[in-house]
Amino acid sequence: MYVCGGVIPELSGRRVRLRAMLPADAQALFGIWSHPAVAPWLDGPPLSSVEDAEALIDLLAEWAVEEESLRWSILGPEDVVIGSCGYNHWQLQGAYRGEIGFELSPAAVRQGFMREALELVLAFGFQSMGLNRMEALCHPDNLRAERLLTGLGFRQEGLLRQYRHTASGYQDVVMYSLLQGDTGAEERTERI
Template identity: 85%
Template sequence: MYVCGGVIPELSGRNVRLRAMAAADAPALLGIWSHSEVAPWLDGPPLSSVEDAEALIALLTEWAAEEESLRWSILGPDGVVIGSCGYNHWQLEGAYRGEIGFELSPAVMRRGYMREALELMLEFGFRSMGLNRIEAICIPDNLRAQRLLAGLGFRQEGLLRQYRHTASGYQDVQMYSLLQGEAGAGRRT
């Protein structure tokens, strides 16, 4: 079973590479996290500066060292940061489940990069971390994320009413899950 020990493993696919976030990624990630096509779907405070992005990267790195979460920068074929993905949290003993999150630069959407990154991440979760269930929480209007999750074999389980509180009030979310052994679970094609 996987134990992070503060080391975030590098995962490589045909077109993308997942590696530990670095402070140098802050300008690219700020551009993605604050983009008008991405920011509305994120569960977090808005970022307005490179320093904000650096602070968030430092926090995520600290949480990884404490095995609270695990987050990667996604690098495209040219080695440039195009997004991020990871496990927001997980529970092994007793539950063997984890929750994922992901975002991609609109400039490279619809090229299969996020699907490939998530396949790498799911394979790692099932095979190395020992997860049995991987969850994703999605805002009901985020149709692009819903299609991606369905294409990876996730099943929608239901609506969690007023699950999160945001600056605009309480927000409903949809719960998706993928179980170890289900068609396509953690297997790259």
């Protein structure tokens, strides 16, 4: 069974590489996390500076040490940071489930980078962490994320009414899940 212990493993695919977030990623990640096409979908307070992004990277690293979260920077062609993804949280004993989160630079959308990154994350969760259930929470209007999740085999389970509180008020989310034994889940993760 995988135990993080604060070590964030590097995962490599055909066109993307996932590695631990570094302070040097703050500028690129701030540009993504604060972008008007990305920020409305995020579950967190809005960032107003690169220093806010640095503080968030530090916090995520601290949570990885405490085994509460596991987040990677996504590196695309020429090792440029194009987004981030990972486990917002996970629970082993009694549940064996994890919740994924992800965001991508608008300049990198519709090129298959996030799909490849999430295939790596899912394979790692199922094979190395021993998870049985993957979850993703998505704003009902985020159709791009919905298409990505369903394309990866996730199933919509239902609407969680006023599940999050954001700067704009309470927000509904849609729960998606993927089980280790779902048709196609094993084949997708074994290809990685």
